[in-house]
Amino acid sequence: MEVRSIYRYARISPFKAREVTREIQGLPVSVALDLLAFTPKKAAFLIGKTLKSAIANAENNANLKPDGLVVKEAIVGEGPTLKRIMPRARGSASRILKRTSHIRIVLSDEIPIETREKRKAKREQEKKAAKKETKNEASESAEPVAEKKPAKPKPSTKAKK
Numbered sequence: 001m002e003v004r005s006i007y008r009y010a011r012i013s014p015f016k017a018r019e020v021t022r023e024i025q026g027l028p029v030s031v032a033l034d035l036l037a038f039t040p041k042k043a044a045f046l047i048g049k050t051l052k053s054a055i056a057n058a059e060n061n062a063n064l065k066p067d068g069l070v071v072k073e074a075i076v077g078e079g080p081t082l083k084r085i086m087p088r089a090r091g092s093a094s095r096i097l098k099r100t101s102h103i104r105i106v107l108s109d110e111i112p113i114e115t116r117e118k119r120k121a122k123r124e125q126e127k128k129a130a131k132k133e134t135k136n137e138a139s140e141s142a143e144p145v146a147e148k149k150p151a152k153p154k155p156s157t158k159a160k161k
Helices: 014-024 029-037 042-061 116-148
Strands: 002-010 070-078 082-087 093-098 101-108
Touching: 002 042, 014 029, 014 042, 014 070, 014 101, 029 042, 029 070, 042 101
Parallel strands: none
Antiparallel strands: 002 101, 070 101, 082 093
16 A cells, blocks of 8 residues: 655755655665665755655554555655846846755555665666677677688788798
């Protein structure tokens, strides 16, 4: 079963918040809370609040125990941008964009999803397999060309006396 919590209009740039949410995806809830507690960023605090809210939703609304929960998704979307101006030289003005974000966390009690390390290992295996396939294709395409042309004897390079 899935449980979610959304923190809307958080006063932080989505770019900064995504950096933290990537770290907790696929982790058990207890590990994710520990990671957020020791991450010295504003985004970690905001995401921690959202994660605690999702855990409370799971306990109270879905009767799930927090021990078996896993962070299935941690997504940061872009919210509305507050546009402000700052006076500049010679009577001009420059725009300041104060970005907001929507933080969504989905918890699941199902079997844990792939962690970052597992996904990375899987990608590396796929790359190795792709390299082997290209080598095999290159060697297969080179063999028929070699069969068509007979090998010519090389002239000797020794100098005659």
